[in-house]
Amino acid sequence: MKKNNRQAFLNRWKETTDIPVQTVGPFTPYYKEVTKQLKVMPIPVLITVSIIIVGFLIYVFGSSITKVVSLLQRGF
Amino acid sequence: MSDQAVIVLYSFTRNIIGLVIRPYETYRRIVNHGSRWELVPLSIIIGSYLGIASLVKVAAFRPYILTKQFVVLGIAVVITYGLVVGLLWMVGKIVGGKGEVKILALGWAYTLIPTTFWFLATSLLYMLLPPPRTTHPLGIIFSVLFLLFSSVLFFWKIILSYLTLRFSMRLDLFRISIVFCIVIPIVALYSIWMYRLGIFKIPFV
Numbered sequence: 445m446k447k448n449n450r451q452a453f454l455n456r457w458k459e460t461t462d463i464p465v466q467t468v469g470p471f472t473p474y475y476k477e478v479t480k481q482l483k484v485m486p487i488p489v490l491i492t493v494s495i496i497i498v499g500f501l502i503y504v505f506g507s508s509i510t511k512v513v514s515l516l517q518r519g520f
Numbered sequence: 521m522s523d524q525a526v527i528v529l530y531s532f533t534r535n536i537i538g539l540v541i542r543p544y545e546t547y548r549r550i551v552n553h554g555s556r557w558e559l560v561p562l563s564i565i566i567g568s569y570l571g572i573a574s575l576v577k578v579a580a581f582r583p584y585i586l587t588k589q590f591v592v593l594g595i596a597v598v599i600t601y602g603l604v605v606g607l608l609w610m611v612g613k614i615v616g617g618k619g620e621v622k623i624l625a626l627g628w629a630y631t632l633i634p635t636t637f638w639f640l641a642t643s644l645l646y647m648l649l650p651p652p653r654t655t656h657p658l659g660i661i662f663s664v665l666f667l668l669f670s671s672v673l674f675f676w677k678i679i680l681s682y683l684t685l686r687f688s689m690r691l692d693l694f695r696i697s698i699v700f701c702i703v704i705p706i707v708a709l710y711s712i713w714m715y716r717l718g719i720f721k722i723p724f725v
Contacts, residue, residue, distance in 0.1 A: 463628045463690045466692055471566060475693075481678060482543070485540075490676060491668070494667075498664055509667065511653075515653040517653070518721060519649075
C-alpha cells in the first residue's frame, strides 16, 4: 500500500514536472493569478470578460450590433 | 470490442465534461493517456452537425444535393483540420517544440468541441430565429445574448488551443504566441479562399 502511494506520487510528480514552468519576467505573479482562475471552472471568468467586451461593443456601435449578429448567424 | 467502445465513450464523455470544469488537468490527461479512438465519437458529433448544416443550407429534401453538400462540407472540415494540425506541428517544431504529431492531432481535435458547438447552435438558431436581426428591443436582447454566447465559446477555444500546444509540444507562452502569429494569418488566407468557394463563411477551425 505504502509502495503504491509512493509510486502514485512519483507518477503524479513526473506528470506535473513534465512541462517547463512558465515565467513571464516581472509579470509572472500576474500571469499565475490569471491562469489560476482559468485552470478550474473558467466559464464564470469567460462570461465576465464577455460581458465587458459586449458592453463595450454596445457602447461603440449601439443598436448596429444587430447587423454583426445577422452576419454571424449566416456564418455557418 | 464492445468493452473498448464503452471505455472510449466513457473517456470521451469524461474529457468533454473535464474541458468545461478543469481544462488544464483534462488536457494533461488527454495528452498523457488519450487514445486516437476518442476521435470516433468526436467525428460522429461533427458528422451530425454537417448533416444538420447541409439540411439548413440546402433547405429542401433533395437527396443528391444534400449528399453533395454533406460531402463538400466533410472534405472541407477534414482538410482544414489537417492543414491546421500540419501548420501547428511544423511551426511548433521550428520554434523548438517536442512531442508527437498524433498527440497534437488528438489535442487539437478536442478544440473542435467549442467550434462544433457554436456552429451547431448557430445553424439551429438560423432555423428558429432566422436573420436579419432588427433593432427592436427583442432583436437587441437576442443579439447581446448571441454575442455573449459566441464570445464565451471563442475564449474557451483560445484556452483549449493554448493548452494543446502547451502540453502536446511542451511550448511556453512566448513560443505559443509566435506559433499563433505565424499560423493565424495563413489560416485567415485559407479562410478567405474557403469563403470565395462558398463552403464556409466562418472557417471551421
